[in-house]
Amino acid sequence: MKTISFTSKMDDIIKSEHSYMNLSVSHLIEKSVAKGEGLLTDSGSLSANTGKYTGRSPKDKFVVREQESENMIDWDSNQPINEDVFDRLYTKVLDYLKGINERYVFKGFAGADPESRLPLQVINEYAWHNLFAQQLFIQPSADELQNHSPEFTVISAPGFKADPAVDGTNSEAFIILSFKKKVVLIGGTKYAGEMKKSIFTVMNYLLPKKDILSMHCSANVGLEGDVALFFGLSGTGKTTLSNDPNRKLIGDDEHGWSDNGVFNIEGGCYAKTIHLSKEKEPQIWNAIGYGAVLENVVVNDTTREPDYDDNRLTENTRAAYSIDNVPNVIMPSVAGHPNTIVFLTADAFGVLPPISKLTKEQAMYHFLSGYTSKLAGTERGVTAPEATFSTCFGSPFLPLAATVYAEMLGKKIDEHQVDVYLVNTGWTGGPYGEGDRINLNYTRAMVQAALQGELRHEETMTDPIFGLHMPLHCPGVPDHVLQPNKTWENQEAYEEKAKLLAEKFKENFKKFDDVSEKIKAAGPR
Template identity: 70%
Template structure:
């Protein structure tokens, strides 16, 4: 993938007038961070940092520049425009601000493990730990690639600079702005490093479909026989946890492309949630948190400096950023063939969806377009308890193009490669949030293993009368009553009320999709 590079004299001047540190090693970036008091070392050797006021993404502060070359392609129903003038003024202000800093940190690398479609990027940071984050999350170049590197997209992150909404055209002091013509992402007013990662994902969600490559918000792994599985789902639904399987090789944990050759990872690292992390339940993630890892907003025990993963006093959205090779069982390189199985993950706060159900091709398209889950506390600013939400294609905040572009591409690939699709609820059972309990991870793993091994293909299913989902009558390693959510509720009349309430929300949400077939519309709940 090759695009013309964008030349910015002001950026060159800014980098030349101070002391840019280009592609420092993990050790050097850690030393700089400690010297500047940006963070502290935990007992594991990981660099522990706090992100201040913002401990999650700020979707209300994300913009795309309304430029002639893209304005007719962008889905403005889900993306906010900002004027070229506002972007240019902020661009100048941010670079003038960074020009006064003694040190700047530059990472040069790639997005996309498939060399035929990767995007050369550079990330310019005010903070050393942010550059360490970029080093671990994106694809790192070898010596030859670094010498020949020519960035085609630049991220400029200046957390210490705050916008003036009345002057700069933003909604607050915080801003994440993407200019596709200038091939630049401008970030200010927030220390949350996830904005760096997700801004490049948004860029790839524009670039890849334009080249007939499906971009996906999913994790992926591959079995010993070359069978590939995709795990779609929003933050907190279990993508990272469930794709880290000791018996399968990890391709990537969050962002992928699907080309005519197969699947490839967009990133070079993992950004795992740490809330209630334990060695017993998630040993691969636990062991990956060592020197070089960035721990965001994880509290530490004062005397031992051991990470306290159960402590949510800062936020429930605690994170660990580490390179993908910190996981022992990975696919090298991060590419594989076409998927055999797709898992749609949801964390149902109502507690009414079955823990696993098999989908027809039409149901798969309905649930992909619906993208139902619950926003979990801390993932976004202002979310303090789970809320039911529908995020188209399980990634609406990161999709610059209309949703039907991604859905049509996925539908075509499901049909072409005869992919089996399942809906898996990692949320609540026996009642909604506050009444029921979160589905046991061991049960979810057993169900997914059965799906990947083809064991559920030979098991009879029962059709849910409300949602129309095809529920297996039994599954190895899972109590039969767990498979039927209504049977886990003490008051089954209450279950019916909540199930119909959620089904109604599904149908109402789907009314906005006017250009889909009758068969897909009818694949939703029956109310």
């Protein structure tokens, strides 16, 4: 009886005459502008501000502790919340939505592979949030919409603010995933990215159960059908390097790898726009047209031109747009098995090689590590470069133990004989502030050589500290650049920095005490 009541409350909201189903882009823009949610820019995109929350709120994200999933969730990395707390909040949120004049519903999919896609629906308080969902998830055809049966629901009510003392949350904001009820409940925050990343978290739970590896990466495909994956945290060049005019984009952020090959989980892109320029990133610039959604971008009141250099609201300005807006893209967003995997890191210590070929064990080690550097000034309190590690290059979105994903990756690397490279897009000749950023043209040449198989049989030497296999030659790159110690004038200073970073890797990897000795031995020596 409790389950019937649970679903019937949601059905009442969806079927109400005050709920609008899969409205067109034009209708959603009109609704949003009329209600003062956002304004139309000169390019036809819709601009909206998210107020207090200009980014994800990880301390307010919970997974419901339920019997069905309790033994599968990694509770060291995911905050539990009681099932009764979720049920009470769910009822409050639906009562709140029932009391407002209009609601918006989008029905679509996550996952471009029809065999494993997730039918989903998104219920929104705001029209612009529904437009965001329409841009980021996969649109159904008319027939698919007619026969759509959602298996997961996102309910977003930013206007409902929780009372932590009463509702059991940490603040007014909450993002709660119930795998039993198949619901993501969001309140108290207008940041639209919570919807996108919540569904990615859901897919990170569901896909491995089908023996499909879910991945936080970009992907593209060459003219010969060769597929490449690019893993990397913010600032490593993932978007820049995966957008190659000679290769077609599969997707820029979330993918699955099944027995059929690679597929995009999303139907759109969610790009950072701070300091965006038409000259440097024309593909993103041109994609921000009709139907795209800008978040926290300052717009000129008179001309309605976005000012991408203005960070007064946040550094985390964003654009959400359909992948249909990208010209050099493969549709549908599916391709074969990867030939090459590239792990990207921006090493501010200046000691990692610009490119290294990894063994399978090294690939698993660096996948679990997910290393890059935070730079001074990027966050409050960061006064010098800091090593940062994000497991599988996406730890906030992993409901299962990290080793589940790493073991799947290792198995697939073996099965499909994939070449794996670690590419450092950071500093050379010294650390940040002393050395120089590695020349982007050199990085492009190295990545191109890796993708074309030119480094597969190239002679390598082993870095004595990190154990990485560095090619001695690469077309278009001076030989001395390939060995980081040769770019430093002071060898003692180089060795000191290298050993410092090596110790940070070792300290971080202590939490993976359940991996094999071979993987542990694949890290710095």
